[in-house]
Ligand SMILES: Cc1ncc(COP(=O)(O)OP(=O)(O)O)c(N)n1
């Protein structure tokens with residue numbers, strides 16, 4: 001099964017990205033989504049090669065944000081696609097069944113569509129405002145997650161749901177209680193000066209139910 005914590009990378013240059021990803025891997029993250037927006041193909045490809053070899057070294061999953069063809073070319077473990085990116089069923093036709101395809105959702109209907117189209121996991125958000133992403137969809141808050149997860153249960157829709165957007169350590173337990181599977185985080189991991197402790201604390205909360 002997938003790891004419950006996905007790190008979404010940050011950095012304005014190839015070097016910054018590689019540094020941040022290396023630090024996150026060293027601190028115990030084992031799922032990385034490479035997110036490097038508005039860059040040349042050459043730089044994105046160069047970064048992807050570096051991230052792939054780092055993730056192989058740390059036995060971590062490596063998925064690419066947005067770019068299905070780069071994910072295919074570099075033989076990444078998968079891709080994360082937003083509501084305005086390539087359609088999930090098109091991506092599945094290209095990547096086949098062995099690769100991970102994640103899809104962004106903001107509503108129950110988005111989740112229903114993604115499941116029909118063969119998505120592997122959902123990134124549901126945003127939980128709250130975050131400066132990491134521009135043009136955010138409507139904020140869901142805890143009650144938004146609760147309502148959507150309840151609807152999924154009622155309609156017997158089963159797929160791992162990751163909460164995303166402005167999540168901090170103290171949000172994890174209440175979010176997990178809504179029925180989500182895990183979380184995707186960028187800012188607080190990138191900015192932490194105590195990454196190993198933070199990731200340990202996040203994992204304790206994420207896996208609390210499984211341990212009991
Ligand atoms: C796990 C996860 N969930 C949601 C997103 C957001 O994807 P998208 O809406 O395509 O926005 P960008 O990240 O491309 O700006 C994500 N990346 N990861």
Ligand SMILES: Cc1ncsc1CCOP(=O)(O)O
Nearest residue numbers: 130132133165166185186187
């Ligand atoms: C990519 C993305 N999509 C919705 S919120 C977000 C950014 C999440 O990053 P952070 O954990 O820094 O808020």
Ligand SMILES: [Mg+2]
Nearest residue numbers: 066081082085
């Ligand atoms: Mg996208």
